[in-house]
Amino acid sequence: PFQLPPLPFDQNALEPHISGKTISFHYGKHHQKYISTTNELIRGTRFENSTLEQIIKETAGNADQRKIFNNAAQSWNHWFFWNCLTPGGGKIPTGKIGQAINSSFGNYDNFAKELFDAAVAQFGSGWAWVVRDGERLKVMKTPNADNPIAHDLKPILTIDVWEHAYYLDYQNKRQDFVMSVINNLINWDFAEKNYSE
Ligand code: FE
Numbered sequence: 001p002f003q004l005p006p007l008p009f010d011q012n013a014l015e016p017h018i019s020g021k022t023i024s025f026h027y028g029k030h031h032q033k034y035i036s037t038t039n040e041l042i043r044g045t046r047f048e049n050s051t052l053e054q055i056i057k058e059t060a061g062n063a064d065q066r067k068i069f070n071n072a073a074q075s076w077n078h079w080f081f082w083n084c085l086t087p088g089g090g091k092i093p094t095g096k097i098g099q100a101i102n103s104s105f106g107n108y109d110n111f112a113k114e115l116f117d118a119a120v121a122q123f124g125s126g127w128a129w130v131v132r133d134g135e136r137l138k139v140m141k142t143p144n145a146d147n148p149i150a151h152d153l154k155p156i157l158t159i160d161v162w163e164h165a166y167y168l169d170y171q172n173k174r175q176d177f178v179m180s181v182i183n184n185l186i187n188w189d190f191a192e193k194n195y196s197e
Contacts, residue, residue, distance in 0.1 A: 001039040002052065004032050005079050013087045017180045022168045027082065030164050034074040041068045052076040053149055060150035073145040077127060081160045086187035093188040097156070097195045104137040112182055114139045119159050119178040128178075130157040132195060156194045157186065 007027055012020035038055075042048050047055050047068065055072040059065035092108045093101055105111035119128035122141040129140050129147070132154040140148065148155045159181055166177035 001043075002035050002075060004035050005082075008083055009085070009087060014085060014185060017184045018085070018166075018177075019169050022166070025168070026160075026164055027078070031075070031078040034071050034078065038068070038071040038075050041071060047072075052079075056147065056149045069150075070145040073147050073150065076149070077145065077147055077158065077160070080155060081127075081158050083190045084157050084159070084187050085181070085185045086189075087185070089188065090182060090184040090186045091188065093191065095188075095192045097188060097192040100132075100135070100137050100195060103135075111137075111139075115157075115159070116175075116178055116182060119161050120175050122161050125162040128159045128161060129155055130191070132156055137195075154194070157191050 004027075007023070011023045011027075014023065038052075042050070042055070045068075047058070050058070052072050052075055055068060056076060059069035059072065062069070092098070098108075101108055101111045105114060115128060115130065118139045118141040122128060122143065124143065126141055126143040127147065129142065131138050131140055131148045137156065138153075140153075142148070147158075159178060161174060161178065163174075166174060170177040170180075
């Protein structure tokens with residue numbers, strides 16, 4: 001069965017941008033529940049020995065398997081999201097990913113604005129993403145559990161914009177949460193690794 005993967009930082013390490021209390025619920029309760037539910041749903045099925053990525057690809061768009069898709073995708077999305085965050089992150093990226101940002105968006109500021117706008121514009125629960133499409137980077141948003149893997153795109157970065165990601169710290173001010181993540185927490189080393197592999 002799938003296990004809750006370890007957080008790549010201490011629970012309080014993202015303060016003041018994301019509180020330890022938010023992480024304790026978001027990671028300890030929400031992420032854990034998606035994993036437990038995935039395990040319950042796949043027990044005794046053909047997915048029992050699959051990876052989350054395989055389950056996501058094989059159940060995407062299939063109405064009969066919507067529940068498995070939602071829980072497997074949310075299990076994967078949260079693992080990916082924690083790795084997109086790091087204390088002292090959010091600096092202007094260098095390396096291959098920095099070059100790709102400049103060639104795809106013109107400059108970092110254009111990129112940051114596009115990512116911010118997508119995250120704020122996602123109506124209701126969902127995710128904002130940076131994906132690789134060939135050599136270029138694109139920003140996209142997805143509702144609920146949907147993710148780029150389900151659309152054969154390579155995820156590079158994400159921001160969770162479900163209310164559970166920010167409500168304890170920012171209440172209804174999603175824009176303040178998103179701005180804070182972009183400016184202070186983005187783990188560009190993880191993005192570079194995703195872009196290069
Ligand atoms: Fe979440």
